[in-house]
Amino acid sequence: MANSPYNEMYLGSGAARSHYQRYAQWLANQPAQRLAQKRAEADVLFHRVGITFAVYGQEEGAERLIPFDIVPRVLPLDEWIRLEAGLKQRVRALNAFIHDIYHDQQILKAGVIPAEQVLCNSQYRPEMQGVDVPGGIYAHIAGIDIVRDDAGEFRVLEDNLRVPSGVSYMLENRKMMMRLFPELFSAHRIAPVDHYPDVLLENLRSVAPTGVADPTVVLLTAGAHNSAYFEHAFLAQQMGIELVEGQDLFVRDEAVFMRTTQGPQRVDVIYRRIDDDFLDPLVFRPDSMLGVPGLLASYRAGRITIANAIGTGIADDKSIYPYVPDMIRFYLGQAPIIANVHTWMLRRQGDQDYVLAHLPELVVKEVHGAGGYGMLIGPAATKDEIEMFRAQILATPERYIAQPTLALSTCPTFAGSGLAPRHIDLRPFVLSGREVSIVPGGLTRVALREGSLVVNSSQGGGTKDTWVLET
Amino acid sequence: MLSRTADHLYWMSRYIERAESLARLVDAHYRMSMLPHSGDTLTESLRATMKALHVFEAYGERHEAVDPRKVFEFLSLDREYSGSIFSCLRAARENARAVRGSLTSELWVTLNSTWLDARDFSAHREPHADIGQFVEWVKERSHLTRGVTIGTMLRDEAFHFTRIGAFLERADSTARILTAHQNDLQPGADAVSVPDPYQWSVLLRALSAFEIYRRVYRDVITPFKVAQLLILRDDMPRSLLRCCKEVYQNLKAVSNQQSAETLRRAGEMHASLYFTRMEDIMALGVPVFLEQFLARSRDLGDRIASDFLVPPAEA
Numbered sequence: 001m002a003n004s005p006y007n008e009m010y011l012g013s014g015a016a017r018s019h020y021q022r023y024a025q026w027l028a029n030q031p032a033q034r035l036a037q038k039r040a041e042a043d044v045l046f047h048r049v050g051i052t053f054a055v056y057g058q059e060e061g062a063e064r065l066i067p068f069d070i071v072p073r074v075l076p077l078d079e080w081i082r083l084e085a086g087l088k089q090r091v092r093a094l095n096a097f098i099h100d101i102y103h104d105q106q107i108l109k110a111g112v113i114p115a116e117q118v119l120c121n122s123q124y125r126p127e128m129q130g131v132d133v134p135g136g137i138y139a140h141i142a143g144i145d146i147v148r149d150d151a152g153e154f155r156v157l158e159d160n161l162r163v164p165s166g167v168s169y170m171l172e173n174r175k176m177m178m179r180l181f182p183e184l185f186s187a188h189r190i191a192p193v194d195h196y197p198d199v200l201l202e203n204l205r206s207v208a209p210t211g212v213a214d215p216t217v218v219l220l221t222a223g224a225h226n227s228a229y230f231e232h233a234f235l236a237q238q239m240g241i242e243l244v245e246g247q248d249l250f251v252r253d254e255a256v257f258m259r260t261t262q263g264p265q266r267v268d269v270i271y272r273r274i275d276d277d278f279l280d281p282l283v284f285r286p287d288s289m290l291g292v293p294g295l296l297a298s299y300r301a302g303r304i305t306i307a308n309a310i311g312t313g314i315a316d317d318k319s320i321y322p323y324v325p326d327m328i329r330f331y332l333g334q335a336p337i338i339a340n341v342h343t344w345m346l347r348r349q350g351d352q353d354y355v356l357a358h359l360p361e362l363v364v365k366e367v368h369g370a371g372g373y374g375m376l377i378g379p380a381a382t383k384d385e386i387e388m389f390r391a392q393i394l395a396t397p398e399r400y401i402a403q404p405t406l407a408l409s410t411c412p413t414f415a416g417s418g419l420a421p422r423h424i425d426l427r428p429f430v431l432s433g434r435e436v437s438i439v440p441g442g443l444t445r446v447a448l449r450e451g452s453l454v455v456n457s458s459q460g461g462g463t464k465d466t467w468v469l470e471t
Numbered sequence: 472m473l474s475r476t477a478d479h480l481y482w483m484s485r486y487i488e489r490a491e492s493l494a495r496l497v498d499a500h501y502r503m504s505m506l507p508h509s510g511d512t513l514t515e516s517l518r519a520t521m522k523a524l525h526v527f528e529a530y531g532e533r534h535e536a537v538d539p540r541k542v543f544e545f546l547s548l549d550r551e552y553s554g555s556i557f558s559c560l561r562a563a564r565e566n567a568r569a570v571r572g573s574l575t576s577e578l579w580v581t582l583n584s585t586w587l588d589a590r591d592f593s594a595h596r597e598p599h600a601d602i603g604q605f606v607e608w609v610k611e612r613s614h615l616t617r618g619v620t621i622g623t624m625l626r627d628e629a630f631h632f633t634r635i636g637a638f639l640e641r642a643d644s645t646a647r648i649l650t651a652h653q654n655d656l657q658p659g660a661d662a663v664s665v666p667d668p669y670q671w672s673v674l675l676r677a678l679s680a681f682e683i684y685r686r687v688y689r690d691v692i693t694p695f696k697v698a699q700l701l702i703l704r705d706d707m708p709r710s711l712l713r714c715c716k717e718v719y720q721n722l723k724a725v726s727n728q729q730s731a732e733t734l735r736r737a738g739e740m741h742a743s744l745y746f747t748r749m750e751d752i753m754a755l756g757v758p759v760f761l762e763q764f765l766a767r768s769r770d771l772g773d774r775i776a777s778d779f780l781v782p783p784a785e786a
Contacts, residue, residue, distance in 0.1 A: 258473060261477045
């Protein structure tokens with residue numbers, strides 16, 4: 001890490017950046033005791049409300065909190081406008097790509113992406129070939145992970161197009177901040193986010209199968225033991241739709257119904273929060289109890305909309321990620337607004353030579369890994385870990401990509417005795433239906449351990465409220 | 472609404488009501504244990520109560536003799552026994568969690584907090600902490616849960632299934648508590664022996680009926696009057712008649728194409744109590760009457776489950 005990271009709040013001189021000035025002033029005037037008390041209050045409230053994620057194999061109610069930090073991450077309006085444009089552009093291109101792959105495959109014919117990298121990818125779903133989905137939209141909900149490098153530039157670290165989660169924390173963090181520090185909300189013009197469930201519902205309704213006037217939307221969950229169950233229940237409640245499990249649905253004559261106290265009721269749109277593999281035991285994993293037998297047949301017949309569509313994994317796979325800027329140029333004829341992080345593909349000999357020679361400086365990721373697992377962070381790794389990865393790379397180079405170790409930007413965060421800079425990222429949620437829309441901001445995740453670059457909640461990450469200032 | 476959702480709501484509500492009923496029983500006996508010379512009467516009443524609730528066997532597997540302290544502990548805080556107050560609160564919370572989206576936030580937070588606090592109490596309490604305080608608290612939490620339910624929930628199916636669960640459980644509980652004292656309710660019992668006034672006042676207190684009894688009868692406590700109060704009084708919130716009326720009305724509000732027979736039986740249960748005189752019940756024998764009532768209420772519960780909660784696969 002050659003350069004020091006970009007600090008979101010303070011300039012090198014120690015003065016606050018202009019969009020943080022009012023907050024920094026307020027913060028300086030807060031007695032330490034008040035802040036400590038507010039932090040404790042937040043913890044109690046999150047427990048009572050049950051804003052937790054389940055930990056497998058523990059007693060009921062032993063769900064863990066995702067640590068919440070009371071110092072907000074603030075984005076000035078001009079930065080947000082640019083980010084928003086870049087995100088919309090990127091998601092449009094990704095949807096165009098998925099549609100193309102499951103239809104004419106022009107991008108492969110044009111040689112922009114090597115065909116075998118798509119067609120031999122385990123995320124490619126041949127079942128989807130030739131299937132038309134409403135509006136040609138596949139990734140209805142996209143969570144795009146954004147980081148800021150040492151030069152202050154935003155970059156896309158990862159696209160999440162399957163079942164991205166975290167939006168409930170975005171909403172609950174805001175609610176919590178308003179409860180703890182109402183005075184901050186009168187002192188700033190902070191773009192609201194609470195309308196996200198309305199936008200999401202409207203978005204889901206807009207992609208119902210053609211001819212359905214008043215579509216019934218449901219949210220499909222794996223159940224109360226799933227780690228993201230709180231979010232599923234929360235979103236269903238906020239949208240006023242049924243939270244269903246696979247056992248609540250059945251397919252008859254290619255139509256999907258739910259079992260209700262008043263008999264079977266037709267379902268038109270399924271916002272699913274389970275992976276492709278579990279959706280339909282007749283087609284995918286036969287041992288899955290989470291899905292609905294016959295769902296894929298109904299889907300292929302155009303009788304039901306599934307959001308996100310089956311097969312979106314082909315576009316957020318890490319081996320495809322390096323090509324997203326090319327997709328934007330290919331499908332939209334535009335220059336990408338937000339750049340990727342430089343990525344070496346280890347299947348390429350030249351890239352591999354470079355990476356193997358520089359392992360201690362780089363981050364190596366498994367292409368199908370997620371959640372911060374299957375990853376080598378060179379500067380933080382031991383010699384043994386590096387050698388283990390070297391052996392794995394040599395054995396199956398196509399399974400890996402490498403990136404420079406980014407000096408992710410930092411934001412002051414409560415840690416032990418007081419405030420200290422901690423690395424953060426940002427996950428905005430991009431909704432695609434009849435239109436593409438984004439609620440201002442997103443979920444800011446923070447690596448709570450000093451020096452750590454891993455923001456995932458499963459590995460000691462926390463979250464912050466994210467403010468987009470309207471002036 | 473989803474059948475599974477209705478099922479969870481129904482059970483959530485039953486478990487909270489069951490926790491309250493148990494807390495009432497423990498509370499009443501606990502008070503009795505503080506009276507001098509209560510020894511035999513107390514153990515006898517606890518034994519009969521546990522038998523009527525079908526928990527005596529489970530108790531016997533864990534403890535030998537009926538020791539009031541152990542019984543209180545077992546009924547209140549035994550973590551392993553699925554019928555304890557502690558386990559009921561956990562089950563209520565787990566059912567609520569499975570459908571938290573169908574509850575109002577206030578109701579969910581109430582149930583979740585109750586469970587979190589019960590867990591803390593059980594984990595951190597002093598070895599001889601006051602069990603009376605715990606059951607008192609459980610009653611309060613149940614009152615609060617009921618108030619939040621009535622005060623915040625839309626009067627839709629979710630509400631009605633919640634109520635059906637609560638009143639079926641309550642009817643069951645009242646009938647069982649009476650069953651525990653059925654020796655004094657045998658035909659002609661009043662002529663043979665003088666019932667123990669303490670036992671009967673414990674029973675009344677366990678049903679929040681002690682003051683009501685005084686107000687309604689202005690008389691000494693006699694078993695048959697107690698039975699009349701708890702079976703046939705329409706204005707007595709825990710009486711069988713009252714519970715059956717609530718079950719019928721809530722069931723009517725959710726009726727579907729296949730529930731006609733279930734609704735008819737619920738109506739019949741209500742009507743037969745409504746038009747029955749205490750003399751008729753006494754002629755039949757109160758114990759026989761209670762046995763029949765419990766069988767009918769069990770049948771009703773089964774029918775509700777198959778009509779609404781777990782319908783056959785390809786409905």
